[in-house]
Amino acid sequence: MEVVDGNAPLKIADFNIRARLFVGTGKYLRDGAPDYELMRAALDASGCEVVTVAVRRERLYDKQGRSLLDFLDLQRYTILPNTAGCFSADDAIRAARLGRELLEGLKNPGARWVKLEVLGDKQTLLPDPMETLRAAETLLKEDFIVLAYANDDPILCQRLKAAGCASVMPLGSPIGSGQGVLNPNNIRIILEQLKGNDPDYPVIVDAGVGTASDVTIAMELGADGVLLNTGIAGARDPVAMAHAMRHAVEAGYLAFRAGRIPRKLYATA
Amino acid sequence: MQVTVNGESREMPDGASVADLVAQFDLTPERVAVEVNERLVRRATYRETALREGDRVEIVTLVGGG
Numbered sequence: 191m192e193v194v195d196g197n198a199p200l201k202i203a204d205f206n207i208r209a210r211l212f213v214g215t216g217k218y219l220r221d222g223a224p225d226y227e228l229m230r231a232a233l234d235a236s237g238c239e240v241v242t243v244a245v246r247r248e249r250l251y252d253k254q255g256r257s258l259l260d261f262l263d264l265q266r267y268t269i270l271p272n273t274a275g276c277f278s279a280d281d282a283i284r285a286a287r288l289g290r291e292l293l294e295g296l297k298n299p300g301a302r303w304v305k306l307e308v309l310g311d312k313q314t315l316l317p318d319p320m321e322t323l324r325a326a327e328t329l330l331k332e333d334f335i336v337l338a339y340a341n342d343d344p345i346l347c348q349r350l351k352a353a354g355c356a357s358v359m360p361l362g363s364p365i366g367s368g369q370g371v372l373n374p375n376n377i378r379i380i381l382e383q384l385k386g387n388d389p390d391y392p393v394i395v396d397a398g399v400g401t402a403s404d405v406t407i408a409m410e411l412g413a414d415g416v417l418l419n420t421g422i423a424g425a426r427d428p429v430a431m432a433h434a435m436r437h438a439v440e441a442g443y444l445a446f447r448a449g450r451i452p453r454k455l456y457a458t459a
Numbered sequence: 460m461q462v463t464v465n466g467e468s469r470e471m472p473d474g475a476s477v478a479d480l481v482a483q484f485d486l487t488p489e490r491v492a493v494e495v496n497e498r499l500v501r502r503a504t505y506r507e508t509a510l511r512e513g514d515r516v517e518i519v520t521l522v523g524g525g
Binding site: 214215216217218224229242243244245246247257258259269271272274284287288289291292295296365397417418419420 | 465466488489491492494497499501502517518519521522523524525
């Protein structure tokens with residue numbers, strides 16, 4: 191019998207990650223300005239090892255002359271740079287190269303990987319599947335470890351895996367929508383198709399989770415991890431929600447491995 | 460010569476390099492990355508990369524994101 195360990199490491203390419211909750215650094219705001227202290231406290235409470243960041247030209251420094259980097263312990267966290275805000279493969283490729291350059295300069299191991307995110311439109315922020323695949327192919331040729339944010343579309347997820355992405359990250363629901371896992375059947379199909387003959391292939395549910403139970407559901411479906419940002423940053427008490435999310439990932443991970451009882455219509459004595 | 464930096468026009472002496480431009484801002488070099496005309500300029504090549512009239516320069520850093 192396999193020993194069930196809530197902290198068994200997740201392998202993505204040659205990264206070994208013990209915390210299966212990946213947390214974003216955006217949207218921590220107070221009076222319209224970034225609240226980096228709150229972000230730092232929430233990251234700490236979440237227990238995460240991997241934190242996502244974006245590459246942007248706006249605000250080289252905030253109004254008080256502070257940078258996100260003053261508040262991120264680069265010895266502690268592996269930074270996962272994303273290509274957020276990109277609506278074409280070409281823009282995403284540029285953002286990925288900039289992220290790598292930045293993290294190489296900061297000597298963070300996250301220089302070698304990228305969360306590829308190519309969006310289709312500003313209202314839904316849904317991924318553009320064709321541009322995502324095109325960008326992935328180019329970045330893989332440039333030796334990036336690509337974690338691809340994707341629609342909850344089994345065929346697209348298959349194609350991204352076949353292209354060589356180290357992980358595919360289907361959405362639970364649109365970014366920041368807090369709707370949870372809207373199509374658990376698609377996530378099940380994705381997990382079965384990507385992991386059926388390759389159980390160690392990492393599939394991470396990314397985006398849309400609103401509260402702890404959403405995270406647990408994603409993990410109970412068999413996801414290898416959850417990536418979220420707004421679910422914590424947008425909560426009334428982000429630090430408390432970060433604690434909740436940390437436990438939610440662990441609960442779902444353990445429950446999936448423990449094996450739920452079958453649903454029955456009638457009572458069983 | 461005129462170059463555009465993060466969307467804003469800026470006057471630079473002829474023959475200026477990317478290193479000269481970056482030095483004009485109060486920036487920690489490890490915390491920024493630079494593109495000229497949408498192409499990444501590696502940090503090690505700032506000094507040898509000459510700017511030209513009309514170049515579009517982007518100086519970016521890491522910001523919060525999900």
